[in-house]
Amino acid sequence: MANGATAAAVPQSVPKRMIAFIVRWTTATNHKDIGTLYLCTALLNLFLGGTLALCIRAELFIPGLQFVEPNFFNTLTTMHGLIMLFGFIMPVAVGFANWLIPMMIGAPDMALPRLNNMSFWLLPTATIMLVSTLFMDGGAPNFGWTMYAPLSTTYGPPSTDYMIFAVHMLGISSIMGSINIITTIATMRAPGMTWMKLPVFVWTWLVTAFLLIGIMPVLAGAVTMMLFDRNFGTAFFDAAGGGDPLLFQHIFWFFGHPEVYVLALPAFGIISQIIPTFSRKPLFGYRTMVMATILIGFLSYIVWAHHMFTSGMPYGAQLYFMLATMLIAVPTGMKVFNWITTMFRGSISFETPMLFAIAFVFMFTFAGCTGVMLAVAPADFQYHDSYFVVAHFHYVLVNGLTFAFLAGAYYWYPKFWGRMYNERLGKIHFWLSTISVNVLFFPQHFLGLAGMPRRIPDYALQFVDFNFISSIGAFVFGFSQLIFVYNMISSRHRGAPASDQVWEGAEGLEWTLSSPPPHHSFQTPPRVD
């Protein structure tokens, strides 16, 4: 039997090794394996979505139609948005959750490991279905990631049905993932790990998971109605039958706004772990941080119609949604205040993760300010559907959240793999990214304020200069990310061995484990006091 075991461990031939490889990863139930799968998939999707974005920016380099025809341009923006949101940002957050939550709370694994595997593999399954629409007759969905009816019902291409099914599968995946995360946090904490001792990252994910359970079923319902309107003659979004296209917008944004915080809260959590480490001070205001997280989660459910000021709403409702939206700035401001105060009088050092974290604080705060501008209902009549919106949400999503996840990737890389990344390349990556991302998105504010609409393949001549600058920034930013990939891959074997503590100022259970940590993180629960 010993013979058989060795043969299974080191298969001889190449096909056999390939099969062993596939079996290992498709059947994985270990939280680290699944975390790695999530992170790698997210990175692939970042490049897929990024390629589409570069196609968009190439078309917008100069006015006129150069490379793509208008309908294909619309499919590019739609697929870019969908892939970035569902294929990159959400999975990257879940990948960190899988890796870190068991280690941070002192557990051996997630509570429901087989469910965990299914949550992950539904993601590539759905992505394949989504991307396959690009090759279908009539083209891929072309109505934007917001899928407004009737563009998606009466006028949507046939492939829309497959997009709907992809969204269904993504929804199942997120719901199962959230169930797993909440259950893990609720039932697997090490003895002595009370709620108010949970690391902030775990807290943010707890709230995020509840947000997901509160919105993904609603999105599933919305696209189901869309499916019925398209195929079975119902009239949910058709006023001729007594339905209402505005119903779609309300349901969609009831999902859509909390979704923004689903993406943002885990990023806040990562930043809240990194800044204390490199300031060599405990996080300022842990309690307010937790309260702010919960408050943001709650408020995010009741502000959705700020996306619909121009769709038609009674004045009272506009006033309410405007004020409620501005209220969210308060807990978010608390967080920013706490991050800055943590740094205040700390002995700060500027390793790559800290650089990205500090850049996050600056640029995310800036994005928050343009957000407050957009919340002003009368002003939004000017900004709505212009490049100003595009600039705003890219400052949130790219300059903000993507930077936070890059910070997290550098920060925990030595812990995950037992090797240091290359610090010099990290710094080069940081400076190139930070400069180019601002060249890319900052001018878009001016474009929007001057009236350039979003989702448009051609533009008037007064917009030439800023578009030109923006496109240059886009290509530099896109290609800079290759440095990151190179650094991650090459340091895996060539990096200097990392100590268990890795960062001098780091605190938390994950740093008590070896680097890389054992397969099942904590076999016997540690005691926390």
Next chain:
Amino acid sequence: MSEPTSSEKYYVPASSHWPILCCVALFTFFAGIGRWLHELPSGPWVWLGGVALLVVVLFGWFGTVISENLSGVYNEQVGRSFRSGMKLLILSEVVFFAGFFGGYFFIRLWGVPMLGGEVHPITSVMLWPDFTADWPLLTNPDNGRFLGATDLGSPWGVPLANTLLLLTSSVTLTYAHRAVGSGHDGILKIGLLLTILLGVTFLGLQAHEYMNDYERNNLTLNAGIYGSVFYLLTGFHGFHVLVGVIMISTMLGRAMKGHFSRPGDHFALEGVAWYWHFVDVVWLLLFLFVYWL
């Protein structure tokens, strides 16, 4: 491949091929529906393939969990995790229905009155000046494209009977659940059987009503917004009853094998009971707001 590990506190299962097969099944299932909708001849067959694979997966996956449970490797922590998971799953279902109910109230209290000229009279003048808002909406704004229903059944016939059926079934299920582990296997089996019969009767009556609505009252999916929300809400509820009946039948099968006779942790029955009560509550809301008021 990782081996299962178990310390006195945790149980961590080995790697498993069921989840990935489940993903393949779902992909096939949805791809099949898609092809079917687009009238490709292979559609129904692909879909059937997906369904078949899904059935295999469900048997295999739940079978594994059951045999692990019977072999006694689970501990208290696993029980707590399963319970938490089931509660959250039901929470997500609550949200799913809440979304539909939200849409229903939006249409009924806002969308249709707006079309009828409330709030901004200009809407109705410009679009359909002859339209009068009404609920249930029988005459649609464009009654040529969406031919409204001619008549609606009374809530005091079949819907009331269905309400009583489901309420009774909750009682019989609780009765069965109480008998678990007490050695009274007979009560357990009879309770489960009664619950199944009540559930199946509910489904039969509901199907009968649907046929009646379609043929006599022209209450179809095409009958404008009333038909749309009516079938959406009751249809998804009916689907959940069907799933519940299947789950309870599985429990009956397991009870026959004596799985529940020894005292101990019987999460499966508890989870199924929670689910059934949830489906019951949804029906009460449906009866109240869709059929009656």
